[in-house]
Amino acid sequence: MRVAVLQIGYGDDELMADRLTRVADLVRAQAGHDLVVLPELWAPGGFSYRDWADRAQPVDGPIGTAMSAAARDAGVLLHAGSIVERPASGEVGSDGHGLWNTSLVYAADGGLVAAYRKIHRFGFGAGEPKLMDAGEDVVLVDLPGDPLPDGSAAFRAALSTCYDLRFPELYRRQLDAGATAFIVPAAWPAARVRHWTLLAHARAIENQCVVIACNTAGTHAGTEMGGHSQVISATGEALAMAGTSEEVLSVEVDMAAVTTWREKFPVLQDRRL
Numbered sequence: 250m251r252v253a254v255l256q257i258g259y260g261d262d263e264l265m266a267d268r269l270t271r272v273a274d275l276v277r278a279q280a281g282h283d284l285v286v287l288p289e290l291w292a293p294g295g296f297s298y299r300d301w302a303d304r305a306q307p308v309d310g311p312i313g314t315a316m317s318a319a320a321r322d323a324g325v326l327l328h329a330g331s332i333v334e335r336p337a338s339g340e341v342g343s344d345g346h347g348l349w350n351t352s353l354v355y356a357a358d359g360g361l362v363a364a365y366r367k368i369h370r371f372g373f374g375a376g377e378p379k380l381m382d383a384g385e386d387v388v389l390v391d392l393p394g395d396p397l398p399d400g401s402a403a404f405r406a407a408l409s410t411c412y413d414l415r416f417p418e419l420y421r422r423q424l425d426a427g428a429t430a431f432i433v434p435a436a437w438p439a440a441r442v443r444h445w446t447l448l449a450h451a452r453a454i455e456n457q458c459v460v461i462a463c464n465t466a467g468t469h470a471g472t473e474m475g476g477h478s479q480v481i482s483a484t485g486e487a488l489a490m491a492g493t494s495e496e497v498l499s500v501e502v503d504m505a506a507v508t509t510w511r512e513k514f515p516v517l518q519d520r521r522l
């Protein structure tokens with residue numbers, strides 16, 4: 250499976266509409282890959298709290314529409330990062346905000362295949378918990394590749410977002426739901442980037458899953474982003490690691506190696522529940 254991880258860099262001076270055009274073109278340039286991944290909240294700004302309400306949109310709003318078209322034009326499975334979602338229905342969550350940090354995944358024909366609402370909100374009473382509702386559902390998507398004899402997907406990726414990475418119990422739930430890979434878009438600051446790299450390795454090793462983790466670059470809303478997007482194998486090797494600037498990682502991921510590793514070193518069979 251050929252994967253492109255698009256570590257997008259931006260500052261406060263770039264208009265959201267300009268960034269949308271720029272990123273859609275970058276997605277189109279990844280034709281030939283099987284899976285393309287974008288960071289968390291790359292269009293509205295990961296830490297641009299004051300702009301979130303204005304930049305919120307439904308899943309089928311301008312960002313979703315542009316990403317659907319880009320996935321179709323490139324012929325790739327596209328994890329389009331996340332948006333500040335405000336459903337057209339007026340739905341509100343249990344905290345009454347009516348906004349979610351929602352990741353969107355599009356098939357190679359442009360169809361929406363999954364939406365994941367971030368479960369663990371970052372901000373300790375400010376930021377996300379103050380402005381957004383929490384997601385509740387574990388979400389998985391089928392990965393490209395030959396299906397099993399019964400027609401089901403051989404490999405499945407579970408979706409999570411940034412701060413979720415600190416909560417290993419979520420990844421156990423995803424593993425139990427059939428995950429062989431974790432896709433993690435993020436807006437993770439430079440100040441804690443060591444946590445980001447270590448936790449991604451830990452989630453890969455403890456669950457014997459591939460981790461495809463796409464962070465943000467640049468500085469916006471006074472927060473320097475950490476970069477270091479990474480693709481980690483199920484054995485815990487870094488297959489690719491970005492620097493701190495905008496960068497595209499293009500990496501071949503052998504998903505069958507997950508099965509081989511789980512058979513050779515069957516640690517998951519020794520769980521005591």
Ligand SMILES: NC(=O)CCC(=O)C(=O)O
Nearest residue numbers: 371411412436437438441
């Ligand atoms: N956007 C986020 O979820 C940031 C998470 C973070 O900064 C951390 O966990 O540290």
